[in-house]
Amino acid sequence: MYMSYQPLEELLPKAGNSVYRLVRLASVRATELAGTGVKLVSVPAEQKLATTALDEIRAGKVIGKAAGDHKEGKSKKHDKSQN
Numbered sequence: 001m002y003m004s005y006q007p008l009e010e011l012l013p014k015a016g017n018s019v020y021r022l023v024r025l026a027s028v029r030a031t032e033l034a035g036t037g038v039k040l041v042s043v044p045a046e047q048k049l050a051t052t053a054l055d056e057i058r059a060g061k062v063i064g065k066a067a068g069d070h071k072e073g074k075s076k077k078h079d080k081s082q083n
Helices: 008-015 019-036 049-058
Strands: none
Touching: 008 019, 008 049, 019 049
16 A cells, blocks of 8 residues: 555645645545545555545535535524513
């Protein structure tokens, strides 16, 4: 088995220049790969799923949501002055 080099200078722009977003995107995609096994890029069979996920992100096959695309959760604080 070999260690794959993942160039951050190519990966970070694909995740809005956020290491956190990149890690989350790769984690979610690796979990999907574990469940489905459907790879979007050609890679060796023995390659780890996290590395495959990063390869897919770098190739532009996996794209994350922009920061403002998510909906607000229901955990908003209740303002007592409105009662």
